[in-house]
Amino acid sequence: LSRGTVALIAVLSTLCLAAAAWAGIAERPLQAQFRAGVPHVSFSARELEDPKLRRALESGLGKQLVVTVQAFPSGGEQAIASATHACRVTFDLWEEDFVVRIGNQHERLPSLDAVLSRCLEIRALPVGTADDFRPYVGKRVFFAVRAEFNPISRSRCHGLLRSPGSADPIGPVVVNIVRREICRAEKATEFRSADVEVPR
């Protein structure tokens, strides 16, 4: 199996599993306001927080908090749009405060609570564009949320778990599968919103 085939199988499997999975997960209130045709969602994923997570964030090592929101048509399986709110959090051992990087922006926050609030309490996150939702005007959609603690990025994962030599026919396949397992989030939570109508 080539890497491409493995990746294709993985993507298809993920899509199918994701579509099937959203149907069974917990539903909770999630505020979605459409502005200029674009939904802006607000919610909290603070339940991800636990003592282990707090210790990890205070260790001085860079950690990730990633919140992904996907919009689906009601009863549908094909995502309409998605948005990601990814925080890289590092406790600065020198300054004894937290450096939070979101995209290309850095900010310093004095406490862990402030970090968790900044990274897990999402306020007015735009999901997709107006064009994405135009075909669904007047129809019902829902938002699915996945909040993850410390997924290892693809590049870091490849750097840490390297494929063996090309002479080994099994190794590269196994490493690909193992990477997906090992580099996924340490902890994750998922929930979805109730169906909402896309306003005209």
Added chain:
Amino acid sequence: MRPGKLRGLLRPTRFERKILLALAVVALGSVAGALLLVGSAVRDAYRTGVNASFGDDLAGGVEVRREKLLLTRTVTRLLASRIADDARFRDALAENDAEAAAARIEALGASHEALERVRLAPIVDVRFPREHDEPEERRAVVEKRPVGDATLELYFGIPESLFEDYQRAGDTAEVYARLLERRDFVSGTYVAIYSALVFAITLLAAGIGVILSRRVTERVRSLVHATRRVGAGDLTVNVPVKSDDEVAELIQSFNDMVRDLAESRARVEYLQRIGGWQEFARRLAHEIKNPLTPIQLAAQEMRDSYGGDDEAHRRRLEDAVAIIQEEVATLRRLVSEFTDFSRLPKVKGEPADLRDFLHEIRRSVPALLADLGADGLVEVRVEGPKGVVPVEIDSMMLKRAMDNLIRNAVQAVQESSATGGHVYVTAEVGAGGVTLEVRDDGPGLDPADFERAFDPYFTKKREGTGLGLPIVKKIVLEHGGSIHAKAAPEGGARFVLHLPLSRPELD
């Protein structure tokens, strides 16, 4: 691949199912054993390489790097406090002696590589130019200390590698911890992928097995089909021999058997047909022979009893009687030949030497040529093996057959050429028996007559009865041999006789 072939591949025959079952038992048995061993070996190997002891050491390494970073921070802060609290520095500041204050800072900071600049606006600003062997990225850190109403700012350049090493060690330890936590998953994945590949290879091997077995079973099926055709009486069957294995040998044996069976049946049928013609000839000879003498006597009586004076009538009578006597003589000769044909004895094989047999033929040639009036005109050459060749033949009957063939050949040469020609009689011994050949350089036979020439009463000679070649063939067939008419390389006819040897080792 054609749909029929695909269907055939997916629907194996009983024989193929047995082969597949044998393959499956052997392959799956060995694969199952291999998978058990491999699974155990992979798990053991993985547990040897990924275990809690290494994980603890890695976590310890991370802690060491963190402590090193914190120690660097402590040292830096202590230095900042020491400079800020230094009495001589403070005295210099109290005396408003900027030069002395700067000199004191230079003295205090000279030995501290991380210190890059000390500033107390607006009177003191000391820089420490550092020349590093290997320039590296440094993280700028500022320590601030109150000095009177002002603030002393100390700028440090902390090597970025301290932070990076800590992060890298932390990442590695984390991944290792995950690998440790999920080691059953990782080793299980190895075993699962290996099993899947082995299973795929086994399937491939089974497919190849089917294809290879089909090469054998197809030939066996052809053989079964051919056997059924033979059972239904079709002896023209010939199964193609495509390789040189045991199945090919079986097919070759089958083909030989069918060919022998066909030849045997043809021989029996021919002999039966000849037997019928012999009976017919016997009756015909009997029916013709009886009235010949009264006809001849009546004609003579009619001629002798005429007492008239009419010379013309007498002459007509004489001519008529002469014609009747001539035709009666012809009929007597025919009757004689028919009788000979009908009384042709059965062949009785006896041990003989082929060389002696050929010698007899060679000895009879001059008389035969003289009888045909071909002496000096046609040359008959008889050649054969020099040594003793034991055969089981009826010498008298076989000689009669050879005489017939030689006689025909001489007559053919005589009729075609006024200047004469040659007749060749040869004998060769091979593994399959003896091959006798009589050929001439006469006009030859029409290829369409090669088979018909052996039919009774088929002749192209002016005075022939068409019994010579059937007699020859009957004799040859009764010897267990075969005879074929062909074209001779010299342009004439060629008759080839194959006779089996009597020696047991050559049978």
